[in-house]
Amino acid sequence: xDARTTSALLYLDAVSVSFDGFKALNDLxxxxxxxxxxxxxxxxxxxxxxxxxxxTGKTRPDKGDVYFDGAHDLTALDETQIAELGIGRKxxxxxxxxxxxxxxxLRLALKADRTARATLAWREADAEQARISEILAVxxxxxxxxxxxxxxxxxxxxxxxxGMLLAQDPKLLLVDEPVAGMxxxxxxxTAELLxxxxxxxxxxxxxxxxxxxxxxxxxxxxxxxxxxxxEGTIDQVSQNDRVVEVYLGR
Amino acid sequence: MTSSPLIRALDRSAVTxxxxxxxxxVLVPLLNLLLPSSSFWxxxxxxxxxxxxxxxxxxxxxxxxxxxGYCGILxxxxxxxxxxxxxxxxxYLMRQIGxxxxxxxxxxxxxxxxxxxxxxxxxxxxxxxxxxAALMVLLVPGVLAFVFxxxxxxxxxxxxxxxIITQALTYALMLGFFRNNFGFGGNNxxxxxxxxxxxxxxxxxxxxxxxAISVAVLILGFLICRTIVSSKLGMVLVSIRDAESxxxxxxxxxxxxxxxxxxxxxxxxxxxxxxxxxQVGIINPSxxxxxxxxxxxxxxxxxxxxxxxxxVLGAAVVNYGKTTFTSGVLAPYWLFVLGSLFxxxxxxxxxxxxxxVRHYWAVWHERRDAANARAAEAAPKPAE
Numbered sequence: 001x002d003a004r005t006t007s008a009l010l011y012l013d014a015v016s017v018s019f020d021g022f023k024a025l026n027d028l029x030x031x032x033x034x035x036x037x038x039x040x041x042x043x044x045x046x047x048x049x050x051x052x053x054x055x056t057g058k059t060r061p062d063k064g065d066v067y068f069d070g071a072h073d074l075t076a077l078d079e080t081q082i083a084e085l086g087i088g089r090k091x092x093x094x095x096x097x098x099x100x101x102x103x104x105x106l107r108l109a110l111k112a113d114r115t116a117r118a119t120l121a122w123r124e125a126d127a128e129q130a131r132i133s134e135i136l137a138v139x140x141x142x143x144x145x146x147x148x149x150x151x152x153x154x155x156x157x158x159x160x161x162x163g164m165l166l167a168q169d170p171k172l173l174l175v176d177e178p179v180a181g182m183x184x185x186x187x188x189x190t191a192e193l194l195x196x197x198x199x200x201x202x203x204x205x206x207x208x209x210x211x212x213x214x215x216x217x218x219x220x221x222x223x224x225x226x227x228x229x230x231e232g233t234i235d236q237v238s239q240n241d242r243v244v245e246v247y248l249g250r
Numbered sequence: 251m252t253s254s255p256l257i258r259a260l261d262r263s264a265v266t267x268x269x270x271x272x273x274x275x276v277l278v279p280l281l282n283l284l285l286p287s288s289s290f291w292x293x294x295x296x297x298x299x300x301x302x303x304x305x306x307x308x309x310x311x312x313x314x315x316x317x318x319g320y321c322g323i324l325x326x327x328x329x330x331x332x333x334x335x336x337x338x339x340x341x342y343l344m345r346q347i348g349x350x351x352x353x354x355x356x357x358x359x360x361x362x363x364x365x366x367x368x369x370x371x372x373x374x375x376x377x378x379x380x381x382x383a384a385l386m387v388l389l390v391p392g393v394l395a396f397v398f399x400x401x402x403x404x405x406x407x408x409x410x411x412x413x414i415i416t417q418a419l420t421y422a423l424m425l426g427f428f429r430n431n432f433g434f435g436g437n438n439x440x441x442x443x444x445x446x447x448x449x450x451x452x453x454x455x456x457x458x459x460x461x462a463i464s465v466a467v468l469i470l471g472f473l474i475c476r477t478i479v480s481s482k483l484g485m486v487l488v489s490i491r492d493a494e495s496x497x498x499x500x501x502x503x504x505x506x507x508x509x510x511x512x513x514x515x516x517x518x519x520x521x522x523x524x525x526x527x528x529q530v531g532i533i534n535p536s537x538x539x540x541x542x543x544x545x546x547x548x549x550x551x552x553x554x555x556x557x558x559x560x561x562v563l564g565a566a567v568v569n570y571g572k573t574t575f576t577s578g579v580l581a582p583y584w585l586f587v588l589g590s591l592f593x594x595x596x597x598x599x600x601x602x603x604x605x606x607v608r609h610y611w612a613v614w615h616e617r618r619d620a621a622n623a624r625a626a627e628a629a630p631k632p633a634e
Contacts, residue, residue, distance in 0.1 A: 056499060083501035095496045097489045104485055114501050116510045121255070122482035168500065 006070050009034040009172060009202050010055065015064030016226075017050055024050040025061065026226035032172075037198035039213045040206045041237075042223035043247045048206045049092060051223070052174050056089050057082040069171070084114075088170035092177045092206075094157035098150030102141055102160060105149050106132045109164035131167070139163035139193065155186040162193065173197065175205045179212050191215040210238070210248070222247060259476035267559050268469055275465030279458035295454050298461050302529040304569050305464040309471050309522035311549045311565035312558060313515040316475050318547070319556030320484060321511050322491030324409075327416030328519050329543035330423050331391035333533065335520025337427075338390055340440035340533040341374060342383035343451070347444050360442070361435045371433050380447055387524040388517045395516030396509065403505035403512075408494070417540050424538030439534025440527075451528050464525045468562070471518050475558050478511070487511060488556075548592045554602025563604060 008031035017025040025047045032038050040048055053059035054066060057079045066074040072085055097105050110128060112118070136142040139159040144152065149160060158178055165173050178194065179187040191212055197203060198218075207213055213220060213234060220237045222230045224247065230240040237243055260268075278293055278301065285292040310332050317323040344359040353363040357370055376382040398419060402412055430436035449456045478484055489497045490504050498504050527533045536542075546565075553564020568591070575584045599606055 058495075079495070079498045080501055080503050083499055089499050091496070095493050097492055097496070099488055099492055100485060107482070108485055108489060108497075109500055114503065116483055116486075116503075116507050119483040119486055120478065120481050123255070164500070 006031070006067060007034075008032060008067075009036075009069055010204070011065070011067040011070070012051070012054075013065045015051075015054060015061045015066060017047075017054060017059060017061050023226050025054065025064075028064070028223070028227050030221060030228060032202060032204060034171075034202055037194070037203040037205070037216065037218045039216055039218055039220045039234075040204060040223060041208070041210070041213060041220060041247065042229070045225075046223040047226040048223055049176060050226075052089060052176055052206065055082075055174060056087060080114075083168070083170075086169075086171035087174065088165040088168045088172070089174045090158075090161045090165055090176055090178060092180070094154065094161050096149040096152075096157050096160050096164070099148060101146055101148055102136070102152070103132055103145045105160055106135055106163055106167045109167035111167070111169045135163045135166050138166065138196070140189070155182045158182065158186075158190070159193070162190075162197075166197065171202060173201055173203045175203060177207055178205065179207060179209050187212050188215070210234075255477050255481055256473075259473065259480045261480075263559065264472075264476050267562075268472065271465055271469050271472070275462050275469070279462045282458050283455060295457055298457050299529055300573065302457070302461040302464050303526060304566050305461070305468055306522045306526035306529065307546070307549065307569055308562040308565040309464070309468050309525070310519050310546050311553070311561035312468070312471050312475055313518035313522065314546055315550050315555055315558055315561035316478070316518075317511050317515045318550060319558075319561070320479050320491060321487040321508060322408075322494075323508060323512060324413045324547070325416045325512075325515075325543070326413045326540065326547060327418075327420035327543050328515070328546055329540075330416075330420035330538055331395060331516040331519035332523035332526070332542075332546075333420075333423070333427075333535075333537035334391045334394065335387045335523030336527040336533040336537060337434060337440070337523075338377075338383055338386040338520070339524035339527045340443075341377040341386075341434075342380060343443040343446060343528060344440050345374070345378040346446070347442065350444055351442070359435070359440070361430075361438065365430060373433065384524075387520050391516040391520035391523075392513050395513045399509045399512040403508045406505075417543070420538050420543055421540055424535050424540075427535035427538060435534070437535065439532060441532040441534070443528065443531060446528050451531065457529070460525065460529050464529070467521060467525060471521075472558060472562070474514075474518075478514075479558070483507070545588065548588060548595075550602075551592060552595050552602055554605030554608075557602065557604040557608065560602050560604030564602065567603070 010030070010032040012028055012030045015025050015028045016023065028047065028051065040051070042048055050059060054061050055074060057074060057077055061075055068074050068085055068087065074082055077085070097108065100108070107128065110131060133142070136145055139162060141156060141159060141163065144156065149157065152160060162175070162178065165175070175194065179190050182190065187209065194203060194205060194216065205216065217234070220232065220234050221228055222237050222240070222243050224242075229246065230237045230243050238248060278298060281291055281293040282295060282298050287294065310328065314325065314328050317325060347359065349356050351360045353360050355363050358367065362370070377386070402415060407415065426432050427434055428437055434440065443451050445451065446456065479487070486497065486502055486507055490507060494504055523537070549564040549568045550561045551564070552568055553562065554560030568588075571587070572584060575581065575587060595602065601609055
């Protein structure tokens with residue numbers, strides 16, 4: 001594989017995945033440029049989560065190419081290697097380590113040597129503590145830093161998971177339904193948070209909440225039956241007849 | 251904030267626990283050796299041997315708690331590693347018998363002479379040296395666990411499937427060791443030991459020393475486990491237990507972590523078995539029986555998994571119950587008791603003894619702090 005084949009940070013070309021005959025992804029092609037924030041919308045079963053699974057190595061595509069940073073073939077790597085390349089993922093259902101404190105959740109996510117030997121020899125360091133405090137300030141969880149994550153509210157867990165993404169310091173953040181189950185105020189704050197993050201990172205957000213997507217104010221891709229139905233600004237996409245028909249409803 | 255891993259490992263309950271163990275390890279042998287048997291405080295030798303057995307079980311329980319309580323690996327075949335360590339020690343003890351055996355062969359143990367084996371099999375070489383046998387006590391269970399874990403964890407075999415395979419592993423070994431031509435004494439196993447490092451294994455001082463050594467090893471094992479679980483590695487283990495794929499997506503090589511603790515745990519179990527054999531005087535294939543491994547898991551569940559102290563306590567309590575029960579008229583019902591104990595603990599006391607105590611202790615502290623805070627708020631109101 002020669003150096004770079006594309007300028008895109010994330011490049012999916014003609015990716016297909018099927019489960020027992022059901023085509024979850026059908027010739028999906030998508031590119032995300034470095035520094036971009038992209039919102040992905042689409043009805044249930046459109047393939048949004050499967051797309052995330054393919055990018056993070058959880059699911060192998062039947063065919064098609066997936067390249068990260070132009071040079072890394074993601075279809076040949078596993079979850080750990082992909083995470084090491086700098087792709088972080090927030091799951092649809094908030095998954096934090098419930099038995100650990102908020103602080104320790106972030107500590108585990110912090111960019112550091114991930115070998116067993118290094119974690120055994122680990123000692124608390126001021127720099128690490130400072131970075132954790134910094135992230136806690138961004139995700140507004142400073143007051144609950146010592147609490148176990150399992151005792152947090154749903155919205156707080158979502159933020160903690162976004163904080164863990166930040167701690168990993170990835171190049172690309174995949175954020176699956178960050179505002180599901182949040183109040184309007186929390187949704188608004190989350191949009192603010194993501195916009196802040198997107199100033200430095202490339203972000204792909206999957207979301208159902210159209211008000212939230214509108215608030216993000218970024219390029220939108222609508223998926224349907226495993227491929228791209230429409231792409232453009234939120235206004236363009238939401239006026240597209242097919243999108244209205246299959247997703248938004250009349 | 252910076253603290254060395256060992257200091258971090260020694261919180262208040264750990265220190266207290268170690269002090270209690272030290273007291274037991276020192277007092278029991280002294281009360282056995284120094285006091286006349288007429289004294290009220292005298293500990294009879296049979297009790298020293300019995301308690302020594304419990305201590306070995308406690309080390310096994312500790313090794314299970316490390317992988318099950320902290321990393322979620324439920325091994326139902328840990329007795330295999332215990333028995334392998336025991337056999338390695340048994341082989342050393344057999345080679346020490348020499349010409350004092352029934353057939354008085356200087357090299358071959360009795361069962362080989364009986365089976366008309368012309369010479370010692372190659373894998374029995376070297377076991378006349380204690381150092382070599384001690385190395386094998388660690389190496390044989392360790393290598394087996396490493397190879398087993400390498401395949402199992404890389405193929406992402408988890409949960410109940412892994413438990414079943416570990417059962418099959420110990421069962422297969424049991425069938426193998428039962429065979430005479432396997433070369434480990436078959437059915438009868440290895441027994442009739444005479445000396446360990448030149449001391450008579452039956453002698454009272456040797457038994458007292460073996461007890462003290464077992465307690466020392468238990469303390470060492472506890473320290474190793476505490477150091478691991480209180481480090482960042484311990485945090486990763488708990489993360490793997492609670493959300494394995496999340497841990498993977500964070501970039502941790504889950505299989506390497508599992509392999510590390512699994513292998514370490516198998517070595518610990520092996521040492522426990524090696525200390526067990528000279529104290530009970532026999533090792534035979536029934537030690538590989540799947541039931542033994544399951545029983546060891548029950549000790550941990552009863553004591554409280556993920557607490558380490560609970561594992562030790564559970565092993566002691568359940569085995570004390572077993573001894574009491576099986577020596578009376580109720581002996582035939584012991585398995586029913588054990589089974590119902592497991593069911594009851596799972597239903598009513600899912601945290602185990604130590605886990606439950608710690609839980610209510612924390613709840614009580616929280617309430618008290620909350621009450622104090624309220625009182626502090628109410629107090630400073632000035633009088634009119």
